[in-house]
Amino acid sequence: MAWNQPGNGNNNDRDPWKNQGGRDQGPPDLDEAIKNLLGKLGLGGNKGKGGGSNKTGGGFPARGFGVIAIIAVAIWFIAGFYTVKEAERGVVLRFGQYHNLVESGLHWRPLFVDSVQTVDVSNVQQFQSEGFMLTQDENVVHVELDVQYRIVNPRDYLYAVENADNSLAQATDSALRYVVGHTTMDEVLTVGREAVRQNTLELLENIIAPYQLGIQVVDINLLPARPPEAVKDAFDDAIAAQEDEQRFIREAEAYAREIEPLARGQVRRVLQEAQAYREQVVLKAQGEVARFNELLPQYKAAPQVTRERLYIETLENIYSNTAKVMVDVEGSNNMMYLPLDKILEKQRASEQPARNEASSTNSRPTESVQPSSSTTTRSNNSGIRTSDRFNDGRG
Structure with a gap:
């Protein structure tokens, strides 16, 4: 029967908060409502109208434990999915020990059993090594070196050494200081920069090879070196003088290339003239000899x-x-x-x-x-x- 059914003059008996018997009990108890709901779900509380309960040792019923286990397994399974980006590779650890290496894409791992660390293996990374260094001729010069590298072995990169990036930076600084220490300052500042770069790259690769950093050095770039600021003006003058020296040498070489053909021509002319003079003297001497041979019989015939x-x-x-x-x-x-x-x-x-x-x-x-x-x-x-x-x- 509806609450406001017509023909019922006394609506108090139809109050939804009252029992059918007409006794006013107020709003329902919240705890009782929760127990009824749990009872219907089989998780405890009152079951059915009798309000009886089926408990096992005062805890949740066996059916409740099953539902919780199913929900926990579902959450554990869903949480095991992970994605490796295109430029990365995943290193899988099982109970803290290396297990395998996974490629990019969607993967699944048993949560709390396997852990995954991703490493960028496609992009080229770089850092700079710089500092004041002592040259072979006992001069101080400020050198900057730009190093470009990429990771080729994620496992070695993560676990062969404690910090592969720091190890590479220290090896680079050591190689650069060794090469600069065996090179004069003029070569570091001017004509020997390419040789310094090549020697540093070769020495760096030899240093990092035994450590198995999992890193490949792509290239290094030796930035323009400069002397300390306190003596920069004097070094600039010295470099300008060296440039003038090279310019004068090139001008002298050009002058030599211009004069040398003329000198060679003069040499050939003098040689030809000497050859002609020699032939002339020889022929003249032969003529004198011939004349003497003609005169000799006359002298023998009439000497006086x-x-x-x-x-x-x-x-x-x-x-x-x-x-x-x-x-x-x-x-x-x-x-x-x-x-x-x-x-x-x-x-x-x-x-x-x-x-x-x-x-x-x-x-x-x-x-x-x-x-x-x-x-x-x-x-x-x-x-x-x-x-x-x-x-x-x-x-």
Whole structure:
């Protein structure tokens, strides 16, 4: 019957908070309601209308333990799922001991039995090693080295050493200090930077190999080194001087490449001239020998005449090459001086108009001056022949 059913004048008997018998009891007890609910679920409390209970030793019933166990197993199973990212690998530990390595994707592990640690194996990581270091020539220089590496073995990376990243940083610092300590400051600052980088990379790989860090060094980059700030200006001047030295060397090399071909050409020309002179002297000597061989039978046939002839021809040769002649007068202590140079100048001056006239009339100069210079020409010709004969005879 509804609460407000028509025709019922006394609605107090229909109060939902009252019993059917009309006795007012107030709101229901909250504890009683919970016990009734648990009883219906089989977890204890009052069961049915009789309010009886089925308890085992005062605890939860056996059915309640089963439900709780099922719920706990479901939660444990669901919590065992985990995901490994694309760039990572998972290291599975079973009871704290290495079990296996899993790839990226969705995986399941028994919770509280296995634990998983993920490691990024795809991305390249980097760090910097820097500090003031002593060079071979006992100078201090500030060096910075950028190291790039990636993880290739997650198990070794996590468990071979206590901290693989820290171990790599210490090995890098040791390798860099060793290489810089065996290199001069000029090489570290200028031309030897690439050699320092290569030597440091090779030494670093040799150092970390026995430790099995699970790390592969991809590359290292030696940043520009610099001296301490207190002496930076002096080092800048020294570097500028070294750059000027290199520039001067390149300019000198360019000048040498320009001059060397000319010098080689001159050398070849001098060698050719020397070769020609040698051939000339050899041929002339052979000609002198031939003339001497021709003169020798005449000398054997008439030695006195040949000797006087050679003497006269020799004097002609000598006088033809000098402008001053001293004549010893026989029977007198006086010597006569003949100014042949003045005589020759007058003769050339007298011959010049005749040459000009011959040149204007397109005549040969030798024909126009031949009469006036016949004596000199004969003397010169005889002098040349006398010289040759004298040399033949003297040789």
